[in-house]
Amino acid sequence: MMRILHTADWHIGQTLNGFDREAEHRAFLDALADVIVTEEVDALLVAGDIFDGINPSGESQRLLYTAIASFLRRRPGLTIVMIAGNHDPAARLEAPEAVLRELGVHVLGGLHRDGATVDLDRHLIPLTDASGTPRAHVLAVPYLRLGDLPGYTVGMQGAGESAVVTAVRALHAGMVAAALPRAGGLPLLAMGHLTCAGGLESEGAERRILIGGDHAVPPEIYPSELTYVALGHLHRAQNLDGGRVRYSGSPFPLSASEIGYNHGVTLVDLDAGPPHRHIPMPPTVACLRIPNTGFAPLDQVETALLALDLDADTPMGLRPFVHIALTPDRPATTLTAEAEALLDRHPVRLASLRIDRTTAEQPQAPPASLADTTPEDLFREAFRQTHSLDPDNSHLSAFRDALSEV
Incomplete structure (x- = not known):
């Protein structure tokens, strides 16, 4: 029996509105x-975005390597392959x-070449x-950059x-x-970190990867032998x-658009x-959107928060x-x-706050001339565009007072 666990997009070190997510990452790992x-x-395959940024903190790195040590201690002989x-x-x-390689852990940060060809001694890993x-x-292919692409030069035209x-x-x-001759008839898998056409993206969560102006590649770029x-x-x-071809998804919601996802890992x-x-991974910390869809006045948000009946003694790192x-x-x-x-009066953490700007974003008529x-x-018009509502008498009175002093 050969079992492989596929996971990705841990984003260790991510914060939401200044709040760290260390408790969630520890629980997930x-x-x-x-x-x-x-x-x-x-074998454990981790398909990129292990960290959330290019300068991970010491604590984020300790969290990763402590987890790797735990995996190897609890499952001796486990092979781990990670790509950037x-x-x-x-x-x-x-x-x-x-x-790490001496412990059965293979890490590929970039594409390695042996002359003009990819160095399969580094990128082809037996499981x-x-x-x-x-x-x-498994062919471990990290996030690709333009310089990794054979024969590509800026301005080239493709055939179709x-x-x-x-x-x-x-x-x-x-x-x-x-790789096929080296594989000796055994199954050949691949790893990658990119956008495939047809994949559903998460609004506000994933940076669009642009390689030479292209955002997505068709899944057919992966040969049928895989x-x-x-x-x-x-x-x-x-x-x-x-x-x-499969995305395993993130381990828990990383943005508001991911709240409804069935987060987990994939067993192959x-x-x-x-x-x-x-395999679903139950969340450690609740991520909520109030209201579930659309927008609501503040008093309805307060009613929804009260209905949650949250424990006021919940530690900060575990608050929703x-x-x-x-x-x-x-x-x-x-x-x-x-x-x-x-x-601030409820045991929650504000991840984001949006105010409906649709009224202010409507096309405006050309401004009138100063004579008209x-x-x-x-x-009035500037107030309406800024706040999406008309000024009341107190605002007008303050404006008139300010104007009278000019």
């Missing part, structure tokens, strides 16, 4: 260790790889079962598709062709190409069907994150201050 043991996993994503510090991630017998191989897609396709085709392709970057767990069993199984969407029934500065004061308007009319 502990739960991941349990899955590795319970499911008798032979677009968020990761490629060189720093790969720096301890010479030591062994509990007895140490090779049962499969963009030159970047043609170059990415050629890169993978060449790697697979060179048994399974473990991808990272998109945070929703989803299949492409009939499930042969090479010896039995179905080819893979999604709330994303608030408000109807602009008063000036934005006043509304923001009152919302923040309200949330008055200062007060201009004040």
